[in-house]
Amino acid sequence: MTIKETTMLPEFEYDIQGNFIKDAPLGSKSWFGCGGNADILFEPASLDDLSLFLREYPEQEPLTILGGMANCIIRDGGIRGIVIQLGKQFAEIEVEGNRILAGAGALNGSVASAAAKAGIGGLEFLSGIPGTVGGALSMNAGAYGSEVSDILIAALAMTREGRTMPYGPSDLQMGYRTCIPPEGTVFTGAVFEGKEEATETVRERLKTIKEQRRATQPITEKTGGSTFANPKPEELEKANLPEGTRAWQLVERVGGRGLSIGGAQMSEKHCNFMLNTGAAAASDLENLGDELIRRVREECGLELHWEIKRLGDSL
Numbered sequence: 001m002t003i004k005e006t007t008m009l010p011e012f013e014y015d016i017q018g019n020f021i022k023d024a025p026l027g028s029k030s031w032f033g034c035g036g037n038a039d040i041l042f043e044p045a046s047l048d049d050l051s052l053f054l055r056e057y058p059e060q061e062p063l064t065i066l067g068g069m070a071n072c073i074i075r076d077g078g079i080r081g082i083v084i085q086l087g088k089q090f091a092e093i094e095v096e097g098n099r100i101l102a103g104a105g106a107l108n109g110s111v112a113s114a115a116a117k118a119g120i121g122g123l124e125f126l127s128g129i130p131g132t133v134g135g136a137l138s139m140n141a142g143a144y145g146s147e148v149s150d151i152l153i154a155a156l157a158m159t160r161e162g163r164t165m166p167y168g169p170s171d172l173q174m175g176y177r178t179c180i181p182p183e184g185t186v187f188t189g190a191v192f193e194g195k196e197e198a199t200e201t202v203r204e205r206l207k208t209i210k211e212q213r214r215a216t217q218p219i220t221e222k223t224g225g226s227t228f229a230n231p232k233p234e235e236l237e238k239a240n241l242p243e244g245t246r247a248w249q250l251v252e253r254v255g256g257r258g259l260s261i262g263g264a265q266m267s268e269k270h271c272n273f274m275l276n277t278g279a280a281a282a283s284d285l286e287n288l289g290d291e292l293i294r295r296v297r298e299e300c301g302l303e304l305h306w307e308i309k310r311l312g313d314s315l
């Protein structure tokens with residue numbers, strides 16, 4: 001296979017069944033609803049298809065993996081090279097005892113519902129986290145005191161050589177919103193484990209989570225979840241800030257609640273959530289985040305870190 005220009009479709013030795021879409025709209029389909037296109041979007045038809053593709057795609061060529069785009073800003077200039085997105089062929093969910101095997105394309109909410117239906121407790125926190133299992137693994141997503149690494153038996157991942165490998169949480173160095181798989185790894189699925197519980201009890205908790213989300217987060221807006229990660233204890237100590245200070249409190253302290261740049265605004269409802277109020281460019285969102293990082297650095301002596309991934313090129 002050769003790729004002469006990144007905007008050209010690659011030529012494959014093998015017959016790849018999945019879809020290749022040139023100049024594919026991406027940002028507009030992200031949760032933020034703004035940003036550029038992918039040079040080429042690849043939607044593999046199956047695990048074998050993905051494996052053939054990865055084996056042939058030159059290592060030096062740019063490759064990006066995306067899930068539900070609930071945690072990313074796609075910059076206005078779009079993403080070079082190939083973007084892989086796993087669709088419904090990767091969204092199967094199977095139950096075995098107290099374990100759930102879910103494809104990386106399955107929605108977190110569907111996994112939580114399947115667990116509840118099967119009488120498995122402990123996976124409810126996933127219900128309030130938009131996006132896919134692949135994204136949840138990659139972010140070690142979490143809420144209400146639980147995170148993916150707590151329920152993870154094994155993440156199934158395909159290497160850049162096209163081989164599927166199981167990884168446990170310690171292999172992936174999973175920590176607070178971090179996961180460090182080998183470079184270029186595509187998560188294809190996960191085995192989660194919960195504990196036996198009555199379906200009704202689990203469903204009650206799902207209901208409570210839904211109500212809490214509605215009350216505290218701007219879930220019906222164009223948003224991306226928490227903009228900044230909560231500071232680590234050592235960062236707070238270094239900046240002489242009280243233990244347990246959350247990112248939203250620092251945003252609030254520097255006048256961030258409701259602050260806007262262009263069409264981007266920090267939510268009034270939850271000031272660590274950033275919104276596209278209608279016509280934001282991805283650069284508005286990024287500039288607003290960078291402005292808050294600057295203010296917190298100058299006024300509080302602490303460096304906030306983006307939790308949201310910013311991908312692609314600026315215009």
Ligand SMILES: Cc1cc2nc3c(=O)[nH]c(=O)nc-3n(C[C@H](O)[C@H](O)[C@H](O)COP(=O)(O)OP(=O)(O)OC[C@H]3O[C@@H](n4cnc5c(N)ncnc54)[C@H](O)[C@@H]3O)c2cc1C
Nearest residue numbers: 067068069070071130131132134135136138141142187225
């Ligand atoms: C309203 C709202 C509320 C939210 N609340 C929470 C919350 O409570 N807790 C929380 O943790 N997050 C929260 N988020 C953020 C987001 O839902 C999570 O980070 C989620 O896990 C992102 O999944 P995704 O499929 O959308 O990933 P994407 O945004 O598409 O990608 C995120 C990262 O994962 C990587 N990735 C995606 N799929 C794969 C794959 N198959 N293989 C390898 N890498 C992959 C991408 O390269 C990227 O680096 C919220 C977001 C919104 C919009």
